[in-house]
Amino acid sequence: MKIDNSLPLEYSTEENRLKILGFWIFLGAEIALFSTLFTVYFVLVNGVGNGPSPKDIYELKMVLIQTFLLLTSSFTIGLGIHAMRLGLKKAMMTFFIITLVLGLGFLVFEIEEFITYVHEGATIQTSGFLSSLFTLLGTHGLHVTFGLFWGTAILMQVKKQGFTPETTNKSFIFSLYWHFLDVVWIFIFSFVYLKGLM
């Protein structure tokens, strides 16, 4: 395997470069996936039937906490990748752990929000609006959940093997995934919650 030392470790081999490109193509497909879910939400948002409307159930405080947690986690994983490029294993691992803890915090608040909704009688079966809302938020939340397991697995590999072309490549790809989830959240925050409360 030819290793090009002029590049960051995660790009250093042909295989690594192609894996990163491949992951970007996957993210393109994810954009299409979330676009369809946003479409369903935008089409059905006024179909509230006898159930609550967006204004009735959205709670700004909960949303702001989730936004802040996810935004910060996206920042810390960026710092993690920066530390990785400096070859600082301990700092990189610390930033990744902080990221995963913030992700877990996000998830706790999201589940709490879902429970509140259901207690208020707003379930996935209540109306078209709520079906599309739970599908959109649930798909995003599922991605975050999967990310927590994935990130933990990568951390274990970094701890055992240190920085190699393989582990740095995996960490970098995971950081792309995590930033992407934050991008999706920005759109949920803006066009689901803020627009709903406007």
Next chain:
Amino acid sequence: MKQLFPVSHVMGFVFSLVLSLVALTVVFYDMSYAMGMTILLITAFAQASVQLLMFMHMGESKDKVTLYTNIAYALFVGVFTILGSLLLLVWDI
């Protein structure tokens, strides 16, 4: 310690927070629907760009042309799906 917090990343983070606060104004101030949506569209896409370009190091790969094309195409598909559906099913033009 200082080398762990590159200025560009910190600035990107602060910028994201500021943009979130600007987006929040649509809830607290009385404004027209068009005005509110304009603010949300600008702040959301600006924040997404910060993530993609600054944090995801989009421009530094050798494959960046392929990469930009791919993401642009995905966005095209996404925007068309959303606007096309709204046009047919909601706006009723």
